[in-house]
Amino acid sequence: MGAAAVAVIRLRNPPVNALSLTALQALEDGLKRADADPSVKAVMICGENGKFSAGADIRGFSSPKRHGIALGPIISLIEKSEKPVVAAIEGIALGGGLEVALGCHYRIAHVKARMGLPEVTIGLLPGAQGTQRLPRLIGVPAALDIITTGRHIPATEALKLGLVDEVVEENTVEAAIRLANKVIGQPLGPRRLSLKPVPKLPNMEAFLREALVKVKKQAHGCLAPELCFQAVKAATEQTFADGVRKEQELFNILLTSGQAQALQYAFFAERAVQKWTTPSGASWKSASPQPIHKAAVIGLGTMGRGIVTSLVKANIPVVALEQNLEYLNMGRKAVMLLLEREAMKMEQGAQTLRFHNPARLQFTVDFDVLQDVDLVIEAVFENMALKKEIFQKISRICKPGAFLCTNTSALNIDEIASATRCPQQVIGTHFFSPAHVMRLLEIIYGLHTSATAIATAMQLAKALKKVGVVVGNCFGFVGNRMMFPYVQQAVFLLEEGSRPEAIDQVLEDFGFKIGPFRMSDLAGLDVGWRSRKGQGLTGASLPPGTPARQRHGHRYSPLPDLLCENGRFGQKTGKGWYQYEKAGGRTAKPDPWLHNFLAQYRDTHHIKTRFIDQEEILERCLFPLMNEGFDILAEGIASGPEHLDVIYINGYGWPKHRGGPMFHASTIGLPRVLAKLQKYSEAHPDVPGLRPSAFLKKLVAMGNPPLKDWMSYLSRQSNKL
Ligand SMILES: CCC/C=C/C(=O)SCCNC(=O)CCNC(=O)[C@H](O)C(C)(C)COP(=O)([O-])OP(=O)([O-])OC[C@H]1O[C@@H](n2cnc3c(N)ncnc32)[C@H](O)[C@@H]1OP(=O)([O-])[O-]
Known part of the structure; x- marks a missing residue:
């Protein structure tokens, strides 16, 4: 309890005051004590160590013991309090943390604080009434932006939006106590957000229609942004209580969608890779960085x-x-x-x-x-x-x-x-x-x-x-090494009967920002051509008599080389796997020249064209990429599957809501990945990238263990050697 009439409740759960069950219980107990104590006239909520709170404990969402104390009812308790409650926001107020602050009657923030509802980035929505309170406080357009993007808002912007009542440069907690003392006895009704109407827009329906189109376009198949949108839309159509029910319903859909699990895995994977180690025993724990002044x-x-x-x-x-x-x-x-x-x-x-x-x-x-x-x-x-x-x-x-x-x-x-x-x-x-x-x-x-x-x-x-x-050091390192078999399969599929636009579409529907052929046109086909010439795979140094579609006894497609020989380097020349409006153009259009060229190529090489369905396109491209990943892990080039996934999400446009290629392999189930690779490998015995990795086989033989245990099978294996 604080000085005089203001009770202080401090959220305490280092390092970021995440709202674990214990932290929630303490918050509820504190509120009830303050309510029952007649000497308390107002309450101030702040966080330990200069941070308000980073929200719900993310690990809790996948924990089987999740049920129990819920945040929403505690926030209702705050709002219903007959004594004014002031939030003192320092550092961060994110997710459930900001929702707690929205339940308070007043909010003061330090000028360096950041606020936001980043639930969408971990596949969820602000499920503690945040989707219903925020639009009531700052209006639908601003609330929709904050909730569907998850972006962090600096305090100065929060003040402009009306998200906070005051921004201070000095001690936030003291300022909040001063404010609490000042508002004792003032009516609380107008400060309770659940009682406020959502500010009207002259063209709400049209606004929402356009906003939905934008949200869907940016989502690339991720569910959370659209469900966030629906929850905010409910606030414009329903009472607070019904809106909260809708929010819960949508939250539960997301929680069990699989995407939330993938995005939360990605969140922790990104943090896990900071703790690097190498096979020789060097690690983040013992090594210190040197300062870079220039x-x-x-x-x-x-x-x-x-x-x-x-x-x-x-x-x-x-x-x-x-x-x-x-x-x-x-x-x-x-x-x-x-x-x-x-x-x-x-x-x-x-x-x-x-x-x-x-x-x-x-x-x-x-x-x-x-x-x-x-x-x-x-x-x-x-x-x-x-x-x-x-x-x-x-x-x-x-x-x-x-x-x-x-x-x-x-x-x-x-x-x-x-x-x-x-x-x-x-x-x-x-x-x-x-x-x-x-x-x-x-x-x-x-x-x-x-x-x-x-x-x-x-x-x-x-x-x-x-x-x-x-x-570790190997040809192509991790990212490009896994990319080679993916791109190779995409080109083989063209030989067998598909088209660039069909293959790109399947991979873009999967969630990639850009398919392999559009990507190749963007990056420039000449880059790979130069590298292949350097490796002696094409060009003048190729020994005479080399079969057109074979190198070193393995299947090879000369298609990308032929395109380059025709001056088709991609966007920069206005022609590649697609045609563009001009050299340097960006809008890819299917090219009848290429379709014709492919047909002639298949005739020349006596390739029987067949229809290739979406499932085969997806599996032929993705499974060899994952397969290479298992080899990389077995060779000790990366110290865990999280590394591969972080690389793919941040460098190769892999859809984050699918957690990365190795996480995706684990959700499909390793036995299925293995069986499909075996099937494709039998059909194409001259393609090494389709031959299942020994490590993948081992994991299947060990009963398809969860991803977090994969590496332990590897060390057991090498210990035995
Ligand atoms: C129920 C209804 C709806 C409510 C939903 C929610 O609130 S959903 C939640 C909405 N909230 C969010 O999505 C916020 C997510 N968090 C963030 O964006 C950032 O962590 C940060 C900006 C808070 C701090 O960045 P920074 O670069 O200064 O530091 P850092 O990132 O390295 O983190 C330090 C350590 O804290 C850990 N940890 C952090 N947050 C959580 C958490 N919520 N939980 C658990 N752990 C968390 C993190 O793993 C790391 O642990 P390690 O590796 O040391 O063992």
């Missing part, structure tokens, strides 16, 4: 420009280096354009981005400027000889402790490191395009990479607001 980026192509932008946004001073003045000037212009755009976006959120100061961003062609940087990211062309030349040079110029990172999507980190005198400082940092937007950073350690280098790269990822995933 960084450099070598190469200002598409990737380099994005990386420079990312570093500037993270407030890390950068040297941007190119091989000659012509490229430097081109790169400088492009970087400045990106930064101007980012600055504009940030201004909308009341932030500023400073980059015109040469101490923060310096462009140069002089390698000697790299002498005092703490970290270099090389982002030149994917060419081993060139990369080695650069690494040899920078290992001579940079100070001994500098970290030397290479942005590569497939090349061998050890070979690059071998060109230096300090292989322990060399590490792979695989950014995804556009590098200032995409969240994933694959961090690849080589044979000699030090634990400090890994910890520093992970820290850098965090500073860049990215999710870093530590993986």
Whole structure:
């Protein structure tokens, strides 16, 4: 209890004051005590350690002991209180935490606090009456935006919206107690949100119709946003009590939909990968990152420009280096354009981005400027000889402790490191395009990479607001290695009778933001072509007499090479797997030329065309991708299935509500995945990617254990060896 007439209830459950059953019980007990105590005239609710609350305990949603004390009735109890209740919001008030605050009669927030209803991001809706109270407080458009996107609102915006009554810069708890004292005795009726009508809009029906179209378009098959919408719509049509019943009904649908489980798995997976380990025993526990006061980026192509932008946004001073003045000037212009755009976006959120100061961003062609940087990211062309030349040079110029990172999507980190005198400082940092937007950073350690280098790269990822995933060194690392068999199958399906638009549609219906052919057109077909020429799979170095559709005894499709030979590089040339309105166009249209070309190709190679149904398209593309994942786990390239899933969700457009490829495999059931791979492998014995992984077979033989136990079967296996 606090001083004088104001009782203080403090939510206490470190680290984020999640509303566990114990925390809820304490809240209920506190309210009842305050109600019964005649000396208490008002109540103030705050959170321990400068955080109000991150909401319900997410682990509780999948716990069998979930039933018991519920949040909704406690919030009703708060609102019904005859004594004024004030919420003092510091740090965060999210989900159930914000719903508690909405039950209070007054809300004060610290200027640095953030609020939001992020339930939609974990596959749920604000199921403690939040969908009914928020529209009553701030109106339908703002409530719908907050509830269907889950975005965090800064305190200043919350004040403008009317979500909070006051924002303070000093002690929030003291301010809340002052306010509580002030409002003692004032009527509470107008402060009870459940009694307020939802503010009317002149065109509510039309507004809701348009809003639904937008919500569905952005959902890519995820259920939660649409059900959030329906709950808010109910608030506009029904009484508070009926709206709450509808909210409960929709909440229960989501809770048992499977998508909520996948999204909650993804939430914890993202946190689990922060705790990295390597097979040699290095780990996040013992390694400490080194501070990065200044960084450099070598190469200002598409990737380099994005990386420079990312570093500037993270407030890390950068040297941007190119091989000659012509490229430097081109790169400088492009970087400045990106930064101007980012600055504009940030201004909308009341932030500023400073980059015109040469101490923060310096462009140069002089390698000697790299002498005092703490970290270099090389982002030149994917060419081993060139990369080695650069690494040899920078290992001579940079100070001994500098970290030397290479942005590569497939090349061998050890070979690059071998060109230096300090292989322990060399590490792979695989950014995804556009590098200032995409969240994933694959961090690849080589044979000699030090634990400090890994910890520093992970820290850098965090500073860049990215999710870093530590993986081992192999061709294509994790993401691209799993992508190869997926893309390969998509092309084989074309040979067998399908079309790019049919295959893309199936994968986009599954939830991918973009199917494999649209993706290939976007990225440019020439990239893979160059790499295949380098590997001797096509082009002049191919030995005469090599069969058109076979390499090293395995099935090979020359289709992508043939498209490139026809000058079809994708969007950049206006033609690829699709046709575009012009070179650089973005709207993909099915191309009769390609259909005709495919028909001729099948005739030439005597391939009998057959109808391929959606199920086969999906399984032929996804199962080999998962299969590769099992091999990656068995080889120790990644330390758990969560790593693979985080990579796919954040770097490859895998639908988050399906939890990632390995989680998806576990929900389908490993015996089914194995049986299908066996079937397809028998039909296509010359495709190694369809041959079931030994680790997958082992897990099936062990009775299809849950995903969290997979790795223990691996260690048992290797212990025996
Ligand atoms: C019933 C009716 C409807 C109500 C629904 C809800 O409220 S749904 C809920 C709606 N709320 C949300 O969706 C909010 C989800 N949370 C967040 O967005 C962020 O965690 C953050 C912004 C609160 C803090 O970010 P940050 O970068 O400063 O820190 P960090 O992210 O690393 O977290 C630190 C530790 O706390 C853990 N943990 C966190 N929250 C929860 C939780 N609710 N539960 C359990 N655990 C949680 C997290 O796993 C981690 O544990 P670890 O790995 O150390 O063992």
